[in-house]
Amino acid sequence: MKKKAEIYRMVTPDHLCPWGVKALDLLKRHHFEVKDHHLTSMEENKRYKEENRVDETPQIFIEGKHLGGYDALREHLGLSPDPQEGETYQPVLAIFAVTFLMALSTTWLTLGSLSLIRVAELFIAFSMCALGIQKLQDLKGYATGFVQYDLVAQRYVPYAYVYAVIEAGGGILMIGGLFTWVVAPIVLIASSIGAVSIFKAVYLEKRDLKCACVGGDSSVPLGFISLTENLLMMAMAIWMLTQAA
Known part of the structure; x- marks a missing residue:
């Protein structure tokens, strides 16, 4: 009943x-x-x-x-709060999951096979585009979080806006392998600064911060996932340079 x-x-x-x-x-x-x-x-x-x-x-x-x-x-009913409360990696994991599947389907469409190298290239480039969109949709909100840990943005706030454009624009150009000798070094420098900034804030200073990787009003904690974003960008830039040499 x-x-x-x-x-x-x-x-x-x-x-x-x-x-x-x-x-x-x-x-x-x-x-x-x-x-x-x-x-x-x-x-x-x-x-x-x-x-x-x-x-x-x-x-x-x-x-x-x-x-x-x-x-x-x-x-x-024993269910979690709605909307979800507290810190969560779900926004970043959702982006990575979707961009990885996009990379798989695009590689299969263009090559007729799943070349691991091309999948990795597209996964990183698509992720850069998706994360860049998250930042660009609310630049002011994103910048408020970014300046709390980025070493360059703390000294020159407009760099936060530049970083968002570098990430999205770099991803777009890397998909097509365009202007590699210009794009790759810029992405490498920006992502290296980002990685050092995050490592300093999280692992040296032990600060409890939110990551600006998915834009303003983020509930994603600054930490390993955020560091991984920058390390992937660094790897992509170095790989593109070696391929263009």
Whole structure:
């Protein structure tokens, strides 16, 4: 026999509460028989909260007992908070996973085989482009995080913006092997500075910082993954130079 639940959520012609939608979905996926009550106007929503002395909607009841809002429901079901709280490497790992698969599919399309060298080249170049996009979409927010640890940006803030362009532009040109003798040395210098800056901040000074690698308002901790980003860029630049020699 299914457990019974009731939910009071805001559903108006102008606004559909996303937390209400997600709460309803959770209840259904956990096999509750749900009675869905719609609060169809801002006034009705406000009145419901005042009458029931709650600060938010949706509000959920399980087997007639008041549970609370969306967060309380997730906790009741043994689920992690939404949105995720605290530090996470998920944004960077997601980028690396997608760019690696892009490198595989592109190599197969162009060569008809999976050349490990070409896969590695494209993986690094695609990753540079993707990470550069993350920085370029909010340059000011990204720069605020970058200047906290980058040795050059601490002395000359506009370098933070230059670094984002170097990363994205370098990746684009490296995909096609264009202007190698200009691009590769610039990328090598910028990524070397980045690697030294991160090593100093994290491993020598033991500072607890967020990485600006995925742009502003990052929840990614500065550390090994961030250092790896710069080391991959250094390796790519050196490899391109040896291939062009």
